Amino acid sequence: MGWDPSNIFLPGQLEKTQSRKVKQLLESYRQRCISTCLLYPTFRSSSVIMTMSAVRTVSNTTPNAGTIAKADSRRLCDSQVKTPPRPPPPKESNGPAFLRFWWTDKTRETFLTQVPSEDLASLRRACHDFSVRAAPCLFADLTITFRPSTFTKPARMVALERIGHYIRTLTFVMPHTAETFLPPLIDPITGEQKAFVYQPQLSNGTSAKHPHPGPKYGSWEMTDLLVKQYGPLFHAATNVPAFIRAFTAMPGIVHLKISCPGQEPSQRYRRSAVDYALISLRMAVERAPLKSLSALSLMPIHPGGLLYLRSVTGFGSRPDGLRRWAQITKLAIHMDSWAFSNDPDTPTDHLKHLHNYLLTLSPNIERLFFRWRGARGPCPFTLDTEPILTPPASASPDGSAAPRTHHRLPRLRLPRLRCAELSNSHPDAAQLNRFIHRHRRTLQECDFDAVELRTGSWDEALAVLTRISGSEKWKEDMLSPTGTEVSGEEPSDAAAARGHGRDSYFGSPEHMKGFLRDSVRRDGWAR
Numbered sequence: 256m257g258w259d260p261s262n263i264f265l266p267g268q269l270e271k272t273q274s275r276k277v278k279q280l281l282e283s284y285r286q287r288c289i290s291t292c293l294l295y296p297t298f299r300s301s302s303v304i305m306t307m308s309a310v311r312t313v314s315n316t317t318p319n320a321g322t323i324a325k326a327d328s329r330r331l332c333d334s335q336v337k338t339p340p341r342p343p344p345p346k347e348s349n350g351p352a353f354l355r356f357w358w359t360d361k362t363r364e365t366f367l368t369q370v371p372s373e374d375l376a377s378l379r380r381a382c383h384d385f386s387v388r389a390a391p392c393l394f395a396d397l398t399i400t401f402r403p404s405t406f407t408k409p410a411r412m413v414a415l416e417r418i419g420h421y422i423r424t425l426t427f428v429m430p431h432t433a434e435t436f437l438p439p440l441i442d443p444i445t446g447e448q449k450a451f452v453y454q455p456q457l458s459n460g461t462s463a464k465h466p467h468p469g470p471k472y473g474s475w476e477m478t479d480l481l482v483k484q485y486g487p488l489f490h491a492a493t494n495v496p497a498f499i500r501a502f503t504a505m506p507g508i509v510h511l512k513i514s515c516p517g518q519e520p521s522q523r524y525r526r527s528a529v530d531y532a533l534i535s536l537r538m539a540v541e542r543a544p545l546k547s548l549s550a551l552s553l554m555p556i557h558p559g560g561l562l563y564l565r566s567v568t569g570f571g572s573r574p575d576g577l578r579r580w581a582q583i584t585k586l587a588i589h590m591d592s593w594a595f596s597n598d599p600d601t602p603t604d605h606l607k608h609l610h611n612y613l614l615t616l617s618p619n620i621e622r623l624f625f626r627w628r629g630a631r632g633p634c635p636f637t638l639d640t641e642p643i644l645t646p647p648a649s650a651s652p653d654g655s656a657a658p659r660t661h662h663r664l665p666r667l668r669l670p671r672l673r674c675a676e677l678s679n680s681h682p683d684a685a686q687l688n689r690f691i692h693r694h695r696r697t698l699q700e701c702d703f704d705a706v707e708l709r710t711g712s713w714d715e716a717l718a719v720l721t722r723i724s725g726s727e728k729w730k731e732d733m734l735s736p737t738g739t740e741v742s743g744e745e746p747s748d749a750a751a752a753r754g755h756g757r758d759s760y761f762g763s764p765e766h767m768k769g770f771l772r773d774s775v776r777r778d779g780w781a782r
Contacts, residue, residue, distance in 0.1 A: 357388075363388060364392070367388065367389055367392040368392055370389075370392070372393060375389045375392060375393040376393060379393065390418065390421055391421045393421075394418045394421035394422055395421060395422065395423045395424065396422075396423070396424045396426075397422045397424070397425055397426070397505075398425075398426040398428060399425065399426065399427055399428065400428045400429070401427065401428065401429040401491075401492070401532055402488070402491070403486075403487040403488050403490075403491040404491070405491070406491070406494065406497035406498060406500070406501045407491060407494065407497055412500065412501070412504070415501060415504050415505070416504045419504035419505040419506070419507075420505070420506060420507055421507070422505045422507060422508060423507055423508065423509045423510065424508070424509065424510040424512065425505060425508050425510070425511055425512065426512040426514065427511070427512065427513050427514070427536060428514045428515075429514075429515055429529050429532050430514075430515065430516050430517045430529075431515065431516070431517040431518040431519070431522070431527060431529055431557070432517065434486060434488050434528070435488060435527045435528040435529050436522070436525075436527055436528075437485060437489060437525070437526065437527055437528060438484070440480055440481070440484060441484070442480075443480075449477070449480060451472070451477065451481070452473070453472075453493075453531070453534075453570060454472075454473060454570075454571075455493070455495050455534060455535070455538060455570055455571035456471055456493075456495060456496075457495055457496065457499075457538075457571075458496060471493075472493075485528075486528075488528050489528045489531065492528045492529075492531040492532035492535060493531050493534075493535065494535065495535045495538055495539070495571070498535040498536060498538065498539035499538070499539045499542050499543060501539065502539040502540060502542075502543035502545065503539075503542075503543045503544065505543075505545075506543070506544050506545060506546070506547075507547055508545050508547065508548055509547050509548065509549055509550060510548075510549075510550040510551075510552065511540070511548060511550070511551050511552070512552040512554065513533070513536070513551075513552070513553050513554075513556065513560075513564075514554060514555065514556075515529050515533070515555065515556055515557055515560055516555050518557040518591065520593065523557070523558060523559060523593070523605075524559070526559075529557075529560070530559065530560065530563050533560055533563040533564055534563045534569065534570045534571065536564075537563065537564050537566065537569060537571075537576075538570075538571045540579055540580075541566060541573070541575075541576040541579045541580075545579060545582075546582075548579065548582050548583070549582055549583060549584050549585065550583065550584070550585040550586075551583045551585070551586050551587070551616075552586075552587040552588075553587070553588045553589065553590075554587060554588070554589040555589040555590065555591060555628050556588060556589065556590055556591075557590075557591055558590060558591060558593065558605035558608070558609070559605065559608070561608045561609055561612040562608045564612065565608070565611065565612050565615055566579075566580055566615065567611075567615060577615070580615065580616055581616075581618065581619055582619070583616050583619065583620065584619055584620060584621045584622065584671075585620075585621065585622045586616060586620055586622070586623050586624070587623075587624040587625075588624070588625050588626070588635075589626045589628055590609070590625070590626075590627060590628065590632075591628050591629060592627040592628060592629040592630045592631070592632045592679075593605070593629075593630075594630070595630070595632055595633060595643070596643075601643060603643055603644055606633070606638055606641070606643075606644060607644070607664070609635055609638070610635070610638040610639070610644075610664055610667065613635065613636075613667055614665065614667060617667060617668060617669050617670075618670065618671070619671060620669050620671065620672060621671050621672065621673045621674070622672075622673060622674040622675075623636075623669065623672060623674070623675050623676070624675075624676040624678075625676070625677055625678070625680075626677075626678035626679055627678070627679045627680055628679075631679050631680055631681045631705075631707065632679070632680055632681070633680065633681070633682065634677065634680050634682035634683075634686050634687070634690070635677075635680075636667060636675065636677065636686075636690050637667070637682065637686040637687075637689060637690050638664060638667070639663065639664040639665065639666050639667060640683075640685075640686055640689065644664055645663065666693075668693065669694060669697075670697065671697060672694050672697055672698055673697060673698065673699045673700065674698075674699065674700040674701070674702075675690075675694075675698065675700075675701050675702075676701070676702040676703075676704070677702070677703050677704070677706060678703075678704040678705055678706070679704070679705045679706075680705075680706050680707075681706070681707045681708070681709045682706065682708065682709060683708065683709050683710045683711060684708050684710060684711025684712060684713070684715040684716035685710075685711060685715070685716075687703075687708075687716040687717075688715060688716050688717070688718055688719050691717070691719045691720070692719040692722075695719065695723055
């Protein structure tokens with residue numbers, strides 16, 4: 256039976272019709288029109304226009320609406336409007352099959368996840384239904400490279416508010432460059448260096464009683480110096496209300512990635528615009544409704560960055576700020592390393608910041624990954640037993656040897672830890688043994704990659720597994736040949752380091768994962 260899309264009434268016309276038979280007929284035709292619009296986008300616009308003109312003509316020329324309800328709708332429309340050209344009839348084998356595929360949520364979402372981003376953007380231009388269905392996959396992963404106008408340009412903020420509820424993974428990138436460097440503040444009259452005490456502002460300084468904004472940086476004198484001597488990137492990084500508005504527009508964030516690469520070693524103890532941006536970002540995360548946030552990745556992060564991401568003693572912190580960070584169950588950190596030594600004059604403040612940051616997030620962490628970028632560093636999981644951070648048992652009689660620290664660092668305890676990964680480190684065998692034994696009731700998977708023991712052997716480091724399992728059978732299961740042949744090529748530095756860091760029975764990360772799962776006698780935990 257043939258049909259004509261020009262014979263379809265708009266949904267509003269159905270309300271004027273009281274006949275049940277006519278209602279069913281119009282609803283059937285409307286569903287067919289929708290199917291044709293999906294299958295034939297080029298025909299869609301002309302058919303809808305002719306349908307609207309047909310209904311408009313009928314409603315204007317027919318004096319009595321009751322007469323329309325009793326008349327045959329198709330014959331009435333044919334007498335008022337000329338029938339447009341009929342489109343090619345859809346094939347019964349292809350049309351219904353595509354509609355069933357597209358209207359099934361699981362098959363459609365699986366298909367859209369495999370489509371490249373460029374094709375998803377083109378697909379959204381085909382029709383409204385494609386645009387709505389493809390938007391969640393297209394905007395699920397968003398990368399923001401921070402610039403002066405990132406969170407202040409009105410057009411960008413309007414666009415972010417439109418797509419923000421689709422975002423699930425947000426990557427915030429702010430590299431260290433010459434633009435982020437902040438020189439000392441110099442008084443232009445006296446030539447003296449000015450001290451700047453930063454206090455974050457949560458508003459623009461205007462109110463009903465004071466319509467004119469006040470000084471942003473404490474006093475008008477300091478504000479004038481900062482405006483004249485620091486670039487726009489610094490002022491954008493200290494715009495806390497803009498950060499809060501941006502993160503409020505993205506309430507569905509599940510995974511937050513922060514990347515701050517490129518810091519020079521000579522600038523490690525100088526505050527830059529990147530640090531001020533981290534302060535604003537932390538305050539925005541604590542105040543925005545990010546109830547789904549559960550994963551945090553700092554890849555890479557400079558050593559001083561953790562000080563500004565810590566909510567307890569950070570700038571602009573508040574008592575309920577820890578509730579947002581308590582949601583984090585997966586934590587990954589890639590930190591720039593520096594020259595580590597046991598010299599008493601070696602600074603240890605960055606290691607203390609790292610230990611305190613892990614203590615802040617420790618109650619709910621289930622998966623923890625840490626990697627040193629550059630030279631090997633100490634084990635971050637056992638810094639409370641690190642020699643450089645441990646005060647000596649007693650000072651010398653003459654009092655010449657002063658302790659490096661006044662207090663011993665608190666022990667790091669992760670009560671829900673299931674998976675731990677350590678890369679590019681040089682711990683002691685006793686430290687790894689103590690860490691595994693401390694978390695033996697919950698730890699299900701452990702991976703040591705490019706790890707070189709500073710003292711002891713892997714037998715000593717993993718002796719706790721013998722006590723847990725009651726025998727050394729796990730050693731026999733892991734004693735498999737792992738030698739590899741390399742023909743015509745030299746092994747890479749990473750491969751050489753990885754091979755040097757393990758004994759003969761510890762051939763690959765899969766071995767460690769396997770025998771830890773078996774030794775603690777728990778079900779495997781999927782990544």
